[in-house]
Amino acid sequence: MESEGPINSNRPIRVVIIGAGASGLLMAYKLQRNFDDIELQIYEKNPDVGGTWYENKYPGCACDNPSHTYVWSFDPNPNWTATYASSAEILAYFKSFQFKHNLQSKTLLNHTLSSATWLSSYSQWQLEIQDTLNSNTKQDTCDILINATGVLNDWKWPDIPGLHSFSGPLVHTAAWDEKLDIKNKHVGLIGNGSSGMQILPAILPEVSKCTIFIREPTWVLPFGPDGTVPREFSNKEREAFAAGDGGDLHSYRRWLEHRMNRAFPIFIGDSPFQKGVRDICEAHMRDVLQDEYLESKIIPEWAVGCRRLTPGVGYLEALKDEKTKAVFGQIAKITGNGCVTTDGVEHPVDVLVCATGFDTSFIPKFRLVGSHGHELADQWGNEPRSYLGVAAAGFPNYFMLIGPNSPVGNGPLLIAIEAQADYICRIITRIQQHEIKSIKVRTEAVDDFIAHKDQFMERTVWQDYCRSWYKRGAADGKITALWPGSTLHYIECLRDVRYEDYHVEYIGNRFSYLGNGMTRLELTEDADLATYIRKRDDGPILGSKFMCTKAKAELNSGSALEKIG
Structure with missing residues (x-):
């Protein structure tokens, strides 16, 4: 049936977002800002929004990206207290974002998606939702399903025999018990990744002793990924950030983002x-440790950046502290008293803390059944294979934020999430205005992308022999988490949708969107119908001259570097 409206008229559609962490809230904001005739619902498993920043409350928990880069590009926060914000401050930022844009009215807390099945005959997703407060199950449907659960959302215990036979308090950093009493206790700490580096110096003043179990070496940076040294902001700095039109803060933010984007060649x-960063880090670690044994055990042979870059504030000093005992190697088993290493020695502790990370398989915790009747868990069992980090072959009208091979360690992260949300919005616009009932990425497009990604990764430090969640915890695994390029490279890639990589099904005639032969502008009373008449050609550059023209404009108006700091 032909549309009776003007060209590109909307059809009402329903969108469901799973997860009200940073990316889910952003996606909801983008839909609310950009669309009419969209019904929106967010389901969040936790009692509050914030995702990983709601869940991670362990002592010392903070972001490993500079705080003023960990904001949306359009929503600065002049009130960060330090160059690396605490999890509590970050949670407050995203909660403020939620209330500022009234997203709480679109969010159901304590609701978990248990299954999603594509119904080809209706071109909709059939959802089964669990209300975790009263154990009720309800059904829902949507035209478009967006998975915003992220990658660091499913913490895991270490796979060590006897773990739950430990008789004392046992806690994971991502499920921290705020009532846990560690004062004057002998604490065992398993892991030296990002959370392990943060928690050790934070708890050391309280505990009587800490035995830390370290399986592998790791690089400890004296600064962040952009070279920023961790410190608190002075009152004068924060007042300047909050003053006037925010010019000081804007310049500082641009300076930070510029430095982070320049760091990709590492x-x-x-x-x-x-080589230069490696020399700096090695010199720093040797200077602080000044202990040949610790240096031989802590300083890696693999390249800086093979594992996630983390500023290790106070970590090396804490390792040298008289309260700390570092035990290197594998834990063979755990007993009621503590940890037994492969040499047969038992290390008794009062409290056992597991800083052992997350399930980074990228497989959703809910059952997802696509148009071919297959489950994503089976399709991704050996390797998560996404298209540009946002789509999966065989799953129509299904999109991801921070899916496999997103730029989670390539540079600034939040601007990359914005690029993903904008990309999804472009496709939703097409679905809504072009009478499209389903759109799914072609398998051959995914295969070609994965092949390109694998070839690119051979030249990077990420393929070094180090155990990393970028490779699903394997030292020699395929790199499934990271984008094959810089963050800026990713943003430019997502600027346009390659519809040739998608299979599109229409409700009727593919040209029915042309409607009644008129435009919305013509049907608007007193509208200017000659907006295309101009005094000069001031339109946007549409072809390959776009970036060159932009760069020249920057140079002609003064040095870009001078303008940002």
């Missing part, structure tokens, strides 16, 4: 940047 193997 991840290219044997690059001068990689």
Whole structure:
């Protein structure tokens, strides 16, 4: 049936977002800002929004990206207290974002998606939702399903025999018990990743002793990924950030983002940047440790950046502290008293803390059944294979934020999530205005992308022999988490939708969107119908000259570097 409205008229559609963490809230905001005739619902498993920042409350928990880069590009926060914000401050930022844009009215807390099945005959997703407060189950449907659960959302215990036979308090950093009493206790800490680095110096003043179990070495940076040294902001700095039109803060933010984007060459193997950073980090670690045994155990042979870059504030000093005992190697088993290492020695502790990370398989915790009747868990059992980090072959009208091979360690993260949300919005616009009932990425497009990604990764430090969640915890696994390029590279890639990579099904005639032969503008009373008449050609550059023209404009108006700091 032909549309009776003007060209590109909307059809009402329903969108469901799973997860009200940072990315879910952003996606909801983008839909609310950009669309009419969309019904929106967010389901969140936790009692509050914030995702990983709601869940991670362990002592010392903070972001490993500079705080003023960990905001949406359009929503600065002049009130960060330090260059690396605490989890409590970050949670407050995203809660403020939620209330500022009234997203709480679209959010159902304590609701978990248990299954989603694509119904081809209706071109909709059939959802089964669990209300975790009263154990009720309800059904829902949507035209478009967006998975905003992220990658660090499913914490895991270490796979060590006897773990739950430990007789004392046992806690994971991502499920921290705020009532846990560690004062004057002997604490055992398993893990030296990002959370392990943060928690050790934070708890050391309280405990009587800490035995830390370290399986592998790791690089400890004296600064963040952009070179920023961790410190608190002075009252004068924060007042300047909050004053007037925010010019000081805007300049500082641009300076930070510029530095983070310039740092990408560190991840290219044997690059001068990689060598220079490695020399700095190694010199720093040796200078602080000044202990040949610790240096031989802590300083890696693999490249800086093979594992996630983390500023290790106070970590090396804490390792040297008289309260700390570092035990290197594998834990063979856990008893009621503590940990037994492979040499047969038992290390008794009062409290056992597992800083052992998350399930990073990228497989959703809910059952997802696509148009072919297959489950995503089976399709991704050996390797998560996404298309540009946002789509999966065989799953129509299903999109992801921070899916496999997103730029989670390539540079600034939140601007990349914005690029994903904008990309999804472009496709939703097409679905809504072009009478499209389903759109799914082609398998051959995914295969080609994965092949390109794998080839690119051979030149990076990420393929070094180190155990990393970028490779699903394997030292020699495929790199499934990271984008094959910089964050800026990713943003440009997502600027346009390659519809040739998608299979599109229409409700009727593919040209029915042309409607009644008129435009919305013509049907608007007193509208200017000659907006295309101009005094000069001031339109946007549409072709390959776009970036060159933009760069020249920056140079002609003064040095870009001078303008940002």
